[in-house]
Amino acid sequence: MTVPQTPGERPAADDTALLIAALNHAWDWYDARINRGLQVLNYFLVAIAVLATAYVSSINGRHYAIAAAIASSGAALTAVTFMVGYRQRHQAAVGEVALAELQNRVAARLTIDSLRMVGPEAGKIPNYFPVWLAFALALLLSIGSVLYALIH
Numbered sequence: 001m002t003v004p005q006t007p008g009e010r011p012a013a014d015d016t017a018l019l020i021a022a023l024n025h026a027w028d029w030y031d032a033r034i035n036r037g038l039q040v041l042n043y044f045l046v047a048i049a050v051l052a053t054a055y056v057s058s059i060n061g062r063h064y065a066i067a068a069a070i071a072s073s074g075a076a077l078t079a080v081t082f083m084v085g086y087r088q089r090h091q092a093a094v095g096e097v098a099l100a101e102l103q104n105r106v107a108a109r110l111t112i113d114s115l116r117m118v119g120p121e122a123g124k125i126p127n128y129f130p131v132w133l134a135f136a137l138a139l140l141l142s143i144g145s146v147l148y149a150l151i152h
Helices: 012-060 064-110 129-151
Strands: none
Touching: 012 064, 012 129, 064 129
């Protein structure tokens, strides 16, 4: 590799290698965050299934205080899962913006517009409304379960 004579001068091969490294880095960042978020969601679903089974067993056995405690732990688990998953998705959005910028650069360089597969714009905030709605519904279900156990 040759050393550029001026700060703005770069060999073409060096620019290509840098672009490939940047694409790999952005993809690894995005992929790792999305995969972590999905793992958190999967663990949450398994844990909630176990808690729901324990809750129903407690209600059937007329152990209402235990059922209320189980439902409370479900609410806490829902909140923690939401916070972790929300953070992972937000961090993935950072990588998504970088991927979009890099894809634009590659598409322009190769004059292939179909390479622009990721579409967020720099500074655009992803829509988290469905996530907030799912969290609110799960939390309401947990609170309702606690109240049901305490009333009986």
